[in-house]
Amino acid sequence: MTTPNLKSNRSQVLPWIDRNRIFLLFFVILAFMTAFAPRFFNPFNLTTIMSTTAMNACVAIGFSIVMISGQLDLSIGTVITLAGIIGLGLQPRFGYAVSVPVAIVAGCLVGLVNGLLVTKAKINSFIVTLGTMTILQGVVYQSTGGNSIALSTPVAFSTADFLGKKLMPLVTPRILVTLALVAVFELVMRKTRFGRNFYMVGGNRNTAWLAGIGSDAYIIGAFMLSGLTAAVGGVFFAMESAAATQNLGTNSLMYVMSATIIGGTAMSGGKGGVFRSFVAILTLEILYDGVILFGLGNEVKIFLAGLILALVVLYEAYAVYKHDKVVGQRPYLLKELAEAGVKKG
Amino acid sequence: MEDKLKTTDGRSLRSGSFMRFMIVVGIYFAAALFILLGAVLQATGVIRGFLSVQNFINIIDTVSMLGIVAVGMAFVTYSGNMADMSVPTTMALTGIVAVQMLQYGFWPAIGIAIVTGLIIGMINAIVIGRFRANPIIWTLAVNYVTMGVIRLVWVNKQIYPDTVASTAGVSQSFDSIYRLNVVQHIGGNDLLNIRLPMLMMLILVVIGQFVLSRTSFGGQLKMTGASFRAAKFTGVHVESVIGLAFVVCAFTATLGGLAVTSLSRVGAWYNGAGYDFRAVTAVVIGGMTLAGGRGSIVGVLGGVLIIGLINNIMTLLGIPTLSQDIIRGAIFIIVVGINAKSLRSLGRDDT
Numbered sequence: 001m002t003t004p005n006l007k008s009n010r011s012q013v014l015p016w017i018d019r020n021r022i023f024l025l026f027f028v029i030l031a032f033m034t035a036f037a038p039r040f041f042n043p044f045n046l047t048t049i050m051s052t053t054a055m056n057a058c059v060a061i062g063f064s065i066v067m068i069s070g071q072l073d074l075s076i077g078t079v080i081t082l083a084g085i086i087g088l089g090l091q092p093r094f095g096y097a098v099s100v101p102v103a104i105v106a107g108c109l110v111g112l113v114n115g116l117l118v119t120k121a122k123i124n125s126f127i128v129t130l131g132t133m134t135i136l137q138g139v140v141y142q143s144t145g146g147n148s149i150a151l152s153t154p155v156a157f158s159t160a161d162f163l164g165k166k167l168m169p170l171v172t173p174r175i176l177v178t179l180a181l182v183a184v185f186e187l188v189m190r191k192t193r194f195g196r197n198f199y200m201v202g203g204n205r206n207t208a209w210l211a212g213i214g215s216d217a218y219i220i221g222a223f224m225l226s227g228l229t230a231a232v233g234g235v236f237f238a239m240e241s242a243a244a245t246q247n248l249g250t251n252s253l254m255y256v257m258s259a260t261i262i263g264g265t266a267m268s269g270g271k272g273g274v275f276r277s278f279v280a281i282l283t284l285e286i287l288y289d290g291v292i293l294f295g296l297g298n299e300v301k302i303f304l305a306g307l308i309l310a311l312v313v314l315y316e317a318y319a320v321y322k323h324d325k326v327v328g329q330r331p332y333l334l335k336e337l338a339e340a341g342v343k344k345g
Numbered sequence: 346m347e348d349k350l351k352t353t354d355g356r357s358l359r360s361g362s363f364m365r366f367m368i369v370v371g372i373y374f375a376a377a378l379f380i381l382l383g384a385v386l387q388a389t390g391v392i393r394g395f396l397s398v399q400n401f402i403n404i405i406d407t408v409s410m411l412g413i414v415a416v417g418m419a420f421v422t423y424s425g426n427m428a429d430m431s432v433p434t435t436m437a438l439t440g441i442v443a444v445q446m447l448q449y450g451f452w453p454a455i456g457i458a459i460v461t462g463l464i465i466g467m468i469n470a471i472v473i474g475r476f477r478a479n480p481i482i483w484t485l486a487v488n489y490v491t492m493g494v495i496r497l498v499w500v501n502k503q504i505y506p507d508t509v510a511s512t513a514g515v516s517q518s519f520d521s522i523y524r525l526n527v528v529q530h531i532g533g534n535d536l537l538n539i540r541l542p543m544l545m546m547l548i549l550v551v552i553g554q555f556v557l558s559r560t561s562f563g564g565q566l567k568m569t570g571a572s573f574r575a576a577k578f579t580g581v582h583v584e585s586v587i588g589l590a591f592v593v594c595a596f597t598a599t600l601g602g603l604a605v606t607s608l609s610r611v612g613a614w615y616n617g618a619g620y621d622f623r624a625v626t627a628v629v630i631g632g633m634t635l636a637g638g639r640g641s642i643v644g645v646l647g648g649v650l651i652i653g654l655i656n657n658i659m660t661l662l663g664i665p666t667l668s669q670d671i672i673r674g675a676i677f678i679i680v681v682g683i684n685a686k687s688l689r690s691l692g693r694d695d696t
Contacts, residue, residue, distance in 0.1 A: 072481065121682045122689070124635055126427060126481050127625075131678035134622055138670030146667070254489050257482070267479045299501055303493025310486040317478030324477075 018319075022263045022276050026283045033290040040293055047170050051240075053285045054178040055080070058233030059249075060256045060277040061185050062111075062226030067260055068189075069222040070202035070269025071118060071125035076230040076256060078136035079107050080249025083231035084238030085140060088149045091156055100235055107231025108224050110136065115220030140246065148245040156239070163240040174236050181229065186275040198222060203270025251302075258309035259284050267316065284308070365641065368632045372647035375630075379654040383661075392661040400657070405543055408653035410604045411623050412546035412646060415631075416553045417597030418624040419645045423557065424590040425570035425637025426473060426480035428625045434491035435465050435598040436617030440606030441495060443519070447510040451518040459599050465491065466595025470588030488621075495614040503613040522607035542604045546646075549597060553642035566590060570637025626677045627652050634684060 017024065034041045059076055066073045083103040090099035110132060117128040151157055163174045171179070189195035200208040201218045208215050230249075238244040256277075263280035265272025287308075288301045383395040394400055414432060421429045443458035469487060472478045510516035525541040528534070557563040565586045569576040577583045598617075605616050631648025633640030655676065659669045 117678060117682070122685055123678070123681050124427070127629075127635060127681050128678060130622060130625065131674045131681075133674075134670045134677070135674035138668050138672075138674065141665070141667035142671065254485075257485070261482070267482055297500070299493070299496035303490070303497045306486065306489030306491075306493040310483075310490045313478055313483050313486050314472060314476070317472060317476040317483070321476045 019264070022280050022283065025262070026279050026286075029283055029286055029290075033286055033293075037290040037293040040290060043169055045289065045293075047166065047172070049282070049285050049289050050170055050175045051164070051172055052289075053281050054175050055233040055237040056252055056255050056259070056285075057278050057281045058178045058181055058236070059230045059252055060259055060281050061181055061274050062222075062229035063256050064260050064263070064265050064272055064274050064277040065185070065189070065198055066125075066222045066226045067265045067267070068202045068269060068272050069198050069219050070205070071219060071222065072129065073111075073114065073223060073226045074126065074129040074253060075110060075114060075133040075136060076226060077249040077251075077253040078133050078140065079110050079227055079230040080234030080237070080252055081140050081244070081246065082110070082136055083107050083234035084244035084248045085144055085149055087235035088151065088156070088238050088244045089143070092153055095155070096159060096239070100239075103235040104228060104231045107227035107229075107234075109227070111224035111227025112220065114227070115223035118223065119216035119219050144246065146246060148243045150243040160240050160242075163236065174240050177232070177236060181232065182274060182278045185225075185229075186273065186278075189274050199270050201269075254305055254309065255281070255284065258305060258312065261309065261316065262312050267313075369641060369644045369647065372630070372632050372644050372651070376647055376651050376654060379651060379658065383654065383658050386658065386662075392658070395658070395661055399538075402538055404653040404657045405650070406538070406540055407656065408649050409540070409542035409546045410601045410608070411620065411627060411652065412649040413542060413549055413597050413604065414601040414620050415624045415627040415645050415649050416546075416549045416642060417594035419553065419628045419631070419633055419640070419642055420557075420566070420590040420593045421480075422625070422628050422633050422635060423570050423637060423640060424566050424587050425573060426587060426590070427635050427637075428481065428484070428621065428628075429469065429591060429594045429598075430481060430484040430621050431465060431469065431487040431491060432594070432598045432601075432621045432624060433617040433619065434488045434495065434614070435462055435595055436602030436605055436620060437614050438462075438465070438491050438495055439599040439602040440616050441499060441504065441612035441614070443603055444504050444506050444509055444606060444612035445499075447506055447515050447519055450511060451515045454515075454519070455603065458603060459596070462595045462599030462602070463592060466592035467588075469591040469595065470585075473591060474584040474586075474588030492614060499612075499614070501614075503611050505611055506607075507610075519607055520610060523604050524607070545600060545604070546649075549600075550642050550646045557642055562586070562589065567638045571639070622677075623652065623673075626673065626680075629677065629684065630680050632684075634688060635681070636688075 039045060059080060063073055063076055083106065086103040086106055087096075087099050090102060094102075114125070114128055114132055117123050117132075118125045151160060164172055166172055167176065185195075187195075189198065197208070197213050197218055198221075200211065200213055201215045205215050208218075233252075234249060238248065259280035260272070260277045261267065262284070263272060263276035263278075265277060284305070287304070291301050291304060292298075383392070386392045387395045414436070418429060418432065421427070439458040439462045442461045443454045446454035446457045465487065469484060472483055473480050506519045507513070507516045510519065521541070523540065523542060527539045527541055527544050528537045557566065565576065565581045566589075568579065568581055569583050569586050573583060576586075598620075601620065602617055605620075606612055609616060627648040628640075628645050629635065629648070630651050631640065631645035633645060652673075655673070656669065659672060660666070664672075
């Protein structure tokens with residue numbers, strides 16, 4: 001049986017725009033900044049944008065996967081800080097060959113704890129990650145005494161130079177790591193069964209259960225990936241910049257969450273993608289970069305970041321609200337009645 | 346009448362008043378255990394100065410602002426919307442607005458601050474009550490926007506009551522929001538240092554408890570929190586009930602913000618930082634479930650006192666404030682875990 005095709009052109013264009021809004025937004029903002037922002041479109045500034053996004057883009061990979069699985073991870077900010085501090089703090093004694101894997105494993109462990117508490121102890125993910133966030137804040141403070149950890153050895157300085165060196169236009173090794181991770185996870189999430197199952201678990205847990213997917217394993221996996229990417233982002237950022245500070249990842253939660261939601265990853269799970277979040281991070285960074293280039297201060301950037309997040313959340317909620325109002329209505333029946341000459345009411 | 350409300354297997358739909366009473370007793374019993382722990386630590390000579398009237402008054406004094414905020418947060422949790430994450434910057438914004446408006450006198454400043462707080466509450470009420478936005482993500486977004494507003498308007502600056510206020514008297518009145526000794530004020534001696542926030546906390550707890558357990562709004566809030574759909578189909582105007590909970594939360598956050606700003610004598614964007622997590626912790630330790638519709642304000646007061654005792658004992662043990670977060674976070678997760686587990690074993694888990 002075929003359903004009556006009564007969709008007008010308008011109703012096909014709008015959803016298309018909505019689906020691809022992040023790409024349209026990216027080009028609009030890029031074009032605007034290229035046209036109007038002073039000193040925007042030059043290799044130096046574009047490389048700056050890319051390397052500023054490198055950390056948050058990396059963190060957004062895991063955050064998106066957690067959101068796709070229908071959960072929320074508030075602990076990413078402190079995982080970034082923790083990873084940076086472990087990565088730099090252990091380096092003088094053991095070298096990067098040990099400290100970087102340890103930092104990444106620590107991120108994974110935080111994710112594992114989050115995942116176990118969410119699935120096995122059945123605590124809401126918001127609460128669990130709020131708790132682990134607080135605990136990690138304490139751990140970071142306890143381990144550093146409130147100080148930041150600076151680069152100290154020649155190896156560390158040469159590594160920092162290497163990570164910031166331009167291999168080709170726009171690409172430094174650290175950006176390359178992020179791009180590679182985005183590419184790998186985008187492919188995994190789109191093309192493999194393992195990746196698609198995250199969407200299933202987030203979209204409808206009962207369906208996933210009926211399809212024989214162990215939801216718990218996937219949710220634990222999502223949190224571990226989130227911890228992993230946050231740790232990778234944090235540790236590489238700390239390695240390239242001069243020091244790992246107490247508030248390395250403080251603002252990341254806001255930026256990453258805004259970007260993920262703007263990118264079209266649904267708050268309720270089951271929708272979205274890694275590449276979309278990456279484009280959204282890039283779009284936001286171009287916008288913030290432009291704000292600074294226009295000569296406006298950091299406070300404008302913070303205000304704008306919050307405002308954009310609020311507007312997108314409001315738009316999404318309003319769209320669902322409107323959809324819920326007409327759900328169950330069958331427009332083609334109304335149209336049939338209208339054609340048959342029956343007046344409404 | 347109400348006792349006839351039973352499920353098919355005979356369980357009462359009302360968690361009986363005895364049961365509720367026992368939960369509250371349990372919370373205060375836990376508080377008593379912490380006092381006992383402190384007493385044992387003092388008796389063995391590990392800590393000093395725990396068992397004294399002055400110390401207990403200090404404990405209540407330190408958590409009084411948390412208590413004020415937690416009462417409002419409890420309304421949001423009770424309504425099934427988990428938490429209002431916009432509390433920290435609501436406190437900061439209302440505080441800094443009040444300080445800025447001191448140039449027009451004391452009462453206008455308080456009035457404008459309260460209106461500011463209520464506006465934030467109304468915005469949350471409309472978006473979450475009517476459009477059903479995800480409460481956590483929306484209030485986080487509001488938190489960031491409010492932070493941006495403060496940063497933008499005051500350009501990263503802090504402002505001080507004594508430099509802004511029109512007269513020294515106005516600045517002094519603002520300082521006394523936190524410092525006013527109530528006992529002394531009404532003519533008693535100044536030995537007992539009961540400050541205004543403590544009194545505000547107690548009054549809010551009494552009002553909050555009355556509203557939740559004795560008014561129709563409280564009943565509707567309970568029903569909305571326990572089951573949104575059931576409440577909606579019963580004819581409860583869920584939009585305004587949830588909205589009102591957020592307005593109440595913003596109002597108490599405003600009072601808390603005024604007290605915190607008065608305490609620190611500075612209006613700044615970081616006032617109130619951390620109050621979101623601490624208030625949720627107090628609410629959860631106080632026996633309110635995050636699923637909504639269960640718990641009491643008296644219990645939340647118990648939760649606030651337990652937090653105060655834990656902080657006090659940790660400080661007396663010499664643990665740095667920021668490192669205390671490790672223990673606070675762990676207690677938070679453990680309490681929620683036990684709560685969720687016990688509810689599940691009772692068959693009352695509806696998350």
